[in-house]
Amino acid sequence: MSNIKISVIMPVYKVEDYVAKAIESILTQTFTEFEFLIVDDGTPDRSGEICDEFAEKDSRIHVIHKENGGAPSARNTAIDIAKGKYVYFLDSDDWAEPEMLADMYALAEKNEAHLVVCGYFIDTYYGDRYISEKIFVDDRIYTDARAFREESYRYFDRNMLYTPWNKLYRMDLIKNHKLRFPDTLWDDFPFNLSYLAHVERVVFSTNAYYHFIRARAESETSAYRADMYEKREEEQGWMEALYKEWGVDNEGTKEMVARRYIERMIGCIANVTSSKCTLTGKERRTAICKMLHNPRVDQALRLAKPRSGYMKLMLIPIRLKNTYLTWLESALITFVKERNTKLFAKLKAGR
Numbered sequence: 001m002s003n004i005k006i007s008v009i010m011p012v013y014k015v016e017d018y019v020a021k022a023i024e025s026i027l028t029q030t031f032t033e034f035e036f037l038i039v040d041d042g043t044p045d046r047s048g049e050i051c052d053e054f055a056e057k058d059s060r061i062h063v064i065h066k067e068n069g070g071a072p073s074a075r076n077t078a079i080d081i082a083k084g085k086y087v088y089f090l091d092s093d094d095w096a097e098p099e100m101l102a103d104m105y106a107l108a109e110k111n112e113a114h115l116v117v118c119g120y121f122i123d124t125y126y127g128d129r130y131i132s133e134k135i136f137v138d139d140r141i142y143t144d145a146r147a148f149r150e151e152s153y154r155y156f157d158r159n160m161l162y163t164p165w166n167k168l169y170r171m172d173l174i175k176n177h178k179l180r181f182p183d184t185l186w187d188d189f190p191f192n193l194s195y196l197a198h199v200e201r202v203v204f205s206t207n208a209y210y211h212f213i214r215a216r217a218e219s220e221t222s223a224y225r226a227d228m229y230e231k232r233e234e235e236q237g238w239m240e241a242l243y244k245e246w247g248v249d250n251e252g253t254k255e256m257v258a259r260r261y262i263e264r265m266i267g268c269i270a271n272v273t274s275s276k277c278t279l280t281g282k283e284r285r286t287a288i289c290k291m292l293h294n295p296r297v298d299q300a301l302r303l304a305k306p307r308s309g310y311m312k313l314m315l316i317p318i319r320l321k322n323t324y325l326t327w328l329e330s331a332l333i334t335f336v337k338e339r340n341t342k343l344f345a346k347l348k349a350g351r
Contacts, residue, residue, distance in 0.1 A: 005031075006033070006086045006101055007037060007086070008089075009079065010022065010039070010090040011071045012051060020050055022090060022094060035060055037078040038062070040063060040064065043068075071187065072184070076181055086108060087168075087169045087174065088165075104118060108168055113203045114198070115199045117155070118210070119134060119209075120136075120163075120166045121210065123211050125214065135159060137160055139204060152253075163188055166210050185231045196242070224276035225271060233296075236261050257303075265300075284327070288323050
């Protein structure tokens with residue numbers, strides 16, 4: 001443990017059926033010079049005990065037990081004590097291929113990178129079977145901040161810059177700029193935005209190592225969120241502020257930001273029509289009407305270029321600002337999402 005090159009950080013909460021595989025995927029890495037900081041975030045199940053059992057057998061594992069404070073608090077707790085030159089964030093219900101750390105570390109060292117970004121797999125389970133989709137981009141090395149910022153929209157478009165688990169970060173940048181995961185819903189996105197503001201040398205690898213598991217019915221991504229719309233509006237503000245600070249205003253960037261906004265607004269409307277939504281019928285209509293008349297919608301509709309025929313059709317009720325038609329369309333989306341996950345995932349991927 002005297003030569004720690006990478007700090008692997010993993011928050012743990014209610015994942016007793018998954019956490020062992022996540023831990024094993026790190027312990028079997030071909031790269032061995034790491035510390036594994038596991039934060040038991042007050043989990044009520046056996047997850048913490050399972051982590052302790054692994055720690056007894058491998059000295060690279062350090063388990064921290066704390067009161068429940070959420071994933072941002074857990075990650076920040078580990079950041080404060082991490083010793084590696086680089087840091088890697090793992091989710092406790094996913095797993096990684098054995099070559100991941102070695103390959104990412106080699107790319108970081110060879111290119112003096114501030115950030116290494118790799119491809120990943122989305123493994124969507126349907127009972128005992130699953131479909132694995134590889135998300136990736138071409139190999140690319142950026143050696144100055146301006147070039148990366150001008151083309152960053154391409155990587156947001158391919159969902160490469162939102163999550164922490166397909167990246168290797170420089171610990172000195174995190175600590176020197178006092179970067180932390182904020183206590184908010186979807187905390188990884190604002191953390192990444194704050195980190196991207198300070199990077200110059202960025203490496204993208206087409207290789208995929210991480211397996212994001214889309215299977216748990218109780219996952220945060222499938223739950224109804226009363227404050228989803230407000231959080232998405234906040235996210236949009238962060239994105240717009242980042243590009244304004246960068247002074248980047250090219251056509252590709254403006255189109256991506258607009259299309260991203262419209263796609264997520266559709267998700268917010270579907271959240272309102274969810275079977276788990278607690279609003280009354282009148283309250284749902286009011287919420288949808290409020291979204292449709294947001295000034296950001298008109299601006300986004302002018303700039304966004306839908307990439308599929310059915311997305312163009314989905315935008316018609318929104319362009320008309322017709323609350324009833326938008327409700328019906330959203331109810332259909334919700335019906336498919338809740339009853340045919342496979343079809344919903346396929347349609348979402350092809351939008």
